[in-house]
Amino acid sequence: MTTAETTxxxxxxxxxTETTPPNTTITTTAIIAPNI
Structure with missing residues (x-):
């Protein structure tokens, strides 16, 4: 249930990240992926 809270x-x-450059979006997705 804690995973839902982190999502x-x-x-x-x-x-x-949508307001930031695409380079940052790649780094954030890399962080979100392991969380899932």
Whole structure:
């Protein structure tokens, strides 16, 4: 059940990456992937 709680903050980080360059989106996705 803790995994669902971690998914919520990661979704918020993805929103911020949309405003940032595509290079940062790659790094964030790499962080989100292991969390899942």
């Amino acid at each position: 919520v903050p990661s979704m918020a980080s993805t929103v911020t």
